[in-house]
Amino acid sequence: MISIQNVNKWYGDFQVLTDCSTEVKKGEVVVVCGPSGSGKSTLIKCVNALEPFQKGDIVVDGTSIADKNTNLPKLRSRVGMVFQHFELFPHLSITENLTIAQIKVLGRSKAEATEKGLALLERVGLKEHAHKHPGQLSGGQQQRVAIARALAMDPVVMLFDEPTSALDPEMVNEVLDVMVQLANEGMTMMCVTHEMGFARKVADRVIFMDAGRIVEDCPKEEFFGDINARSERAQQFLNKILQH
Amino acid sequence: MNYNWDWGVFFKSTGIGSEIYLDWFVTGLGWTIAIALTGWLIALALGSLLGVMRTVPNRWISGIATCYVEVFRNVPLLVQLFLWYFLVPDLLPEPLEMWFKQDLSPATSAFISVVVCLGLFTAARVCEQVRTGIQALPKGQLAAGYALGFRLPQIYRDVLLPQAFRIIIPPLTSEFLNIFKNSSVASLIGLMELLAQTKQTAEFSANLFEAFTLATLIYFTLNMSLMLLMRLVEKKVAVPGLISVGGK
Ligand SMILES: Nc1ncnc2c1ncn2[C@@H]1O[C@H](COP(=O)(O)OP(=O)(O)O)[C@@H](O)[C@H]1O
Ligand SMILES: [Mg+2]
Numbered sequence: 001m002i003s004i005q006n007v008n009k010w011y012g013d014f015q016v017l018t019d020c021s022t023e024v025k026k027g028e029v030v031v032v033c034g035p036s037g038s039g040k041s042t043l044i045k046c047v048n049a050l051e052p053f054q055k056g057d058i059v060v061d062g063t064s065i066a067d068k069n070t071n072l073p074k075l076r077s078r079v080g081m082v083f084q085h086f087e088l089f090p091h092l093s094i095t096e097n098l099t100i101a102q103i104k105v106l107g108r109s110k111a112e113a114t115e116k117g118l119a120l121l122e123r124v125g126l127k128e129h130a131h132k133h134p135g136q137l138s139g140g141q142q143q144r145v146a147i148a149r150a151l152a153m154d155p156v157v158m159l160f161d162e163p164t165s166a167l168d169p170e171m172v173n174e175v176l177d178v179m180v181q182l183a184n185e186g187m188t189m190m191c192v193t194h195e196m197g198f199a200r201k202v203a204d205r206v207i208f209m210d211a212g213r214i215v216e217d218c219p220k221e222e223f224f225g226d227i228n229a230r231s232e233r234a235q236q237f238l239n240k241i242l243q244h
Numbered sequence: 245m246n247y248n249w250d251w252g253v254f255f256k257s258t259g260i261g262s263e264i265y266l267d268w269f270v271t272g273l274g275w276t277i278a279i280a281l282t283g284w285l286i287a288l289a290l291g292s293l294l295g296v297m298r299t300v301p302n303r304w305i306s307g308i309a310t311c312y313v314e315v316f317r318n319v320p321l322l323v324q325l326f327l328w329y330f331l332v333p334d335l336l337p338e339p340l341e342m343w344f345k346q347d348l349s350p351a352t353s354a355f356i357s358v359v360v361c362l363g364l365f366t367a368a369r370v371c372e373q374v375r376t377g378i379q380a381l382p383k384g385q386l387a388a389g390y391a392l393g394f395r396l397p398q399i400y401r402d403v404l405l406p407q408a409f410r411i412i413i414p415p416l417t418s419e420f421l422n423i424f425k426n427s428s429v430a431s432l433i434g435l436m437e438l439l440a441q442t443k444q445t446a447e448f449s450a451n452l453f454e455a456f457t458l459a460t461l462i463y464f465t466l467n468m469s470l471m472l473l474m475r476l477v478e479k480k481v482a483v484p485g486l487i488s489v490g491g492k
Binding site: 045048050073074076077078079080081083084085087088089090091100101104105106132133134135136137149150153 | 382384385387388390391392393394395398402403406407410483484485486
């Protein structure tokens with residue numbers, strides 16, 4: 001579903017990504033972790049062409065991003081993305097947040113878009129908030145709406161960039177629950193997260209990044225199995241985040 | 245000081261037709277409002293376009309807008325007015341020049357000059373407000389728009405500008421008030437707006453203080469009403485759940 005092939009990216013002279021390669025198969029859940037600044041966000045943003053890269057290619061559901069003829073807006077409309085800071089549109093109601101792209105990008109009718117949006121809102125447990133605005137919801141609720149907004153586009157894959165790290169601790173689980181449910185339904189997911197409980201529960205594979213490189217890329221059982229078999233950087237990282 | 249106060253002067257005949265002095269003020273106020281509103285429409289439309297241009301990820305487009313702002317903000321308003329009124333018509337193609345200088349009434353040609361001048365001058369200032377408003381938004385809003393499959397113009401129209409304009413209502417209000425004050429430059433090219441009518445009343449009636457007091461009151465009332473109007477607009481478009489600046 002996603003094939004990342006030798007991706008290299010520079011910000012000026014600074015190389016953010018070095019020879020990153022991996023595959024995410026249909027229905028697979030891949031967790032990406034690593035220290036801050038290691039390039040996780042950059043990599044995941046390359047997958048829906050939010051960030052350009054200079055070398056290599058990424059193929060999403062058969063569409064090459066490096067190909068100059070690719071219609072990037074169309075590709076992005078088929079890739080769901082959930083951001084650390086939700087990025088709901090604060091001036092629009094929850095319903096409008098859920099329908100605007102369905103109507104303006106996919107060309108659905110307002111009635112159809114609303115029906116779809118409200119069904120998804122119900123699925124994330126927020127049906128009664130449809131008429132409100134994002135500023136009137138808690139962080140956890142906003143992130144669930146953001147997930148519903150991405151799902152409304154019928155994405156072939158969902159990308160998450162630290163979806164719970166801007167949340168108060170008591171709201172983390174309501175968001176993770178939605179993500180677990182999604183994973184169990186067979187959604188293809190690439191999640192940047194430090195929630196190792198989530199990774200243990202639903203991930204098929206875990207990728208560990210450091211300094212712009214994919215250092216580890218292995219099945220979950222292997223990753224969490226024998227910690228001493230991990231690279232030194234991964235061990236340091238895991239020790240830090242598994243302490244508490 | 246030997247001054248004859250006479251607050252009844254406004255109801256006295258001007259000696260021209262059956263006009264009383266108050267009629268002059270009413271005509272002047274009419275011109276002032278016409279100049280300011282027309283100029284404001286130009287400023288708002290052009291300023292928004294330029295403000296967007298300054299934030300677009302294209303060096304040429306943003307460069308053009310930056311140059312515009314530097315030129316129009318840094319040349320004094322009066323210089324700009326004289327250029328528009330005295331110089332630009334001479335540079336027009338022959339038929340247009342003739343039309344401007346001979347077919348139009350002097351008031352109309354002065355009106356066009358001052359409206360263009362104020363519109364373009366204020367556009368530079370509106371541009372900077374719009375740019376500030378757009379840049380104040382979280383970067384993620386643009387990314388979220390792209391991620392949903394929007395193209396850049398759609399993102400500006402549906403995501404960035406509706407938020408940016410809400411943020412900048414207070415500074416836009418003060419630009420709106422400024423254009424009313426600045427409209428008085430029209431008196432320098434013979435357009436009989438409020439200030440010109442005031443001066444004329446002062447000269448004709450010799451009741452200088454009354455004339456300028458009334459003018460002050462009119463400008464003041466106008467400003468206060470506009471400010472209240474903009475407060476209403478701000479309240480009307482306030483987003484539930486967000487703290488609004490003037491909506492308290
Ligand atoms: N727009 C940018 N310009 C220059 N450097 C950047 C930019 N965005 C990110 N970086 C740098 O790229 C590196 C990787 O960033 P990021 O992908 O956000 O890391 P992570 O998500 O793993 O914390 C960091 O060192 C960061 O400072
Ligand atoms: Mg990050």
